[in-house]
Amino acid sequence: MLDVAGGDHDSGPPTTGSSVLLRVAIRIRAASTLKVTALAFVVGLAFGALLIILTTPALLRSWGGLFSHPGGTIALNAKSIWGDYELLFCGGVFDPRAVWAAIQHSNNANWTTALSPLSSTLTFATPLILAGLGLAVGFRTNLFDIGGQGQLIGGALGAVYVGFTVHAPAPVLVLLEVLAGIAGGLLVAAIPALLKAFSGAHEVITTMMMNYAMLNLLVYLVSVSPFQRPGQQQGESKSIVPAGQLPKLFGSISSSLQVNAGFLIALVAVGAVAWFLNRSTLGFELQMVGANPDAAKTAGVSSRRVIIIALCIAGALVGLAGMAQVSGVDPPYVSPAYGGTIGFDAIVVALLGRNRPLGVLFAALLFGALDAGGHFMQVNSPTNIDYSLALVIQAVIVFCVATPALMVALFRLRASATTQAGLASGGWAK
Template sequence: MSDPHSPHDPNISRADRAAEVTDATRADVALEGGSKVDPAAGARIVAPAPAPDEDRWRRALREIATGNAIISVLAVILALVVGAIMIAATDENVQAAAGYFFARPGDTFVAIWQSVSGAYASFFQGAIYNFRRPEFATGIRPLTETLTFATPLIAAGLGVALAFRVGMFNIGGRGQMLVAAAAGGYVAFAFDLPWGLHMIVALVAGVVAGALWAGIAGLLKARTGAHEVIVTIMLNYVAFYLVYYLLRTPGLLQAPGSNNPTTPAMKDTAVFPDLFGPAYNLHFGFLLSLAAVALVWWILERSSLGFRFRAVGLNPNAARVAGINVKSMYVTAMLISGALIGLAGVDQVLGTVTTGFSSGIDAGIGFDAITVALLGRSTPVGVLVAGTLFGAFKAGGFAMQAANGVPIDIVLVVQSLIVLFIAAPPLVRAIFRLPAPGARSAKARAPKKKETAA
């Protein structure tokens, strides 16, 4: 009995035998200078040569160009360019030189350069380092101001970013900060406790208050399906008028003997200590924000809770099928988010405004945190960088206004433009001619060529 797989089996047709030989030859074909021979087709198939080192670097650059991080960087650059145009347009010297542009156009360009370079130089000196100071200790003070402004932005941005990762839009930062500030501030000025313990108790009171206030939105979403955007917006108003009432009521938050809606000064035993002495405003809250960055990173990237958070954020229906309690994740995420935003409120009360606060203690940080989370792509490290950048905007914006007369509103416009460009990645890619995500080079997309064998 003949082997059914033998090429001499009379039951196998000539066409089938040729196909088997072709398949076997293709499996064992030898590479000859980047090409291989197909004996059945009588043709030489040109295979791509092994990718050289340049291809690897080109591939890495393509991944960087199509990633989310480069979009954030380019969004900042575009916003600064538009800001430069606005600075030049509002400068009186530029306007005067533009009046005789066709007679001496060079004067207009010189005025534009002096206006824009002077404004951004003042921005750098007000946010990073002041070269006009003779000593390093005083020259570096602007950087500490940037970090001071960034401290509550980082904490609040982490809270918004964590909610984003679970698929929730927590825009109730203002209310959560107000409630946390009220709770932490009350403990800070109404109780007499030893140094250290007083600060810890006030800190815990504020963080817990912020968590519970945000937890209301998470609980309503889990139990009734109420949208967290609407609930958090309404809770912002509730918190504002509640705190305002407490500030107007003697014996609660209002300072004794005062008719103004402000609190008494925080007691020294509860105030965050300065990190570099009384000459700098940077306080212990900055270290707490750094610790919060590390904690959120560990939760999202290394813990089982973070895995469930990300699963719910990607697809809550699939997560539910996989056995994850989606409702519980909503409540837990909002509690943690509110605690982080509450930390920002405590930073304001115990670190920045220690002489007493009013209903404007949030200083718009609750809404700026949304921008920080978007710019940081909802990652802890990204939020740290974005929060520091926005802290530089705040510190440098005042320096530009004082030194060059640049309206502080231009800084707000630049921040808004950053959000606009981040929300429109196709626009940024079109301006800088970046490839779309997942796009390959023309060489990688080209099909294999066939050459007729000689």
């Protein structure tokens, strides 16, 4: 959304507002995404290190002795921080010792340990990839769809309903669930799409409101028939029958390895969305409307049609994420807690991936790895580091990567909207 939207209306460098901050932001935005993300990751780790020190009493106390034995203080802190980050890495990417053990003594238990980081990273990443792709399609059309959560719930409700009502062979049932998931997400997105196209209602407001509507619908549905699981007070839906659950990729090794066919669906979706955006006329029209709606209109593109299509595609992909999450990852039913914050994290993933399909894939994998590593770290850390540390690192990365784009976009918008009026008054002030 941000780096494709709008145009550079001035040929010169944007000196408007010429604050140091903006200049830094412009420079960051001009640099390569990979470099910036890597640097942002380092900044995130540094910030995280600071938090580890501040939240660990023993480390905090050690700074009192900085002047009497500086070496010892630094070593203690470094060791502790290194230890936590080692856990983060081992839990999110791979644990060399576990892999080595599995190679030496090849058995299911060892392989389960060795594959577990990969499995949980991909499991966390799968819905983020699918939902991130969907939102990215909207952003590329300059539609700020923040209704990921509602569309996710819509997709999951559709998939679950098919999953516990239909009796069919596994492949057919899964296919029906996929279609139901797509339909669920699409329907939820279609309401804001039609409102935007025909009445001009802003999609930010309507999609956000749909989130609340869908959450409440979910809470209601799981407590009544036909969704409610008999005998459940908490409000849970019936489970998708085993045949309707997406097969686990490492199911033959251990059922605790959650990574499932949903990840493969996500990979296919990455390719499909990339094809759609780069090769199809419709994708081209979407991007025209996103980058310059006036030029699109002048070229005879119906923005109404494009808005409806783009939001529906977004909803369909997010709905697919909802389906993959509920029928691929335990538990195979929905409850009011379903989805966590996937719908919102996907916004950030799309932003971090600069709305490009491959970018979304890598951003989702990075987030998945931090999620997985964070959980692993929390369980295994000797200093009781909380899982939230991973969230902090995620947040810092997003701040570093996304805010420059946001700032530049905002300043550009203002500069072109007021035709450098800000500059003029600045100039004339004595």
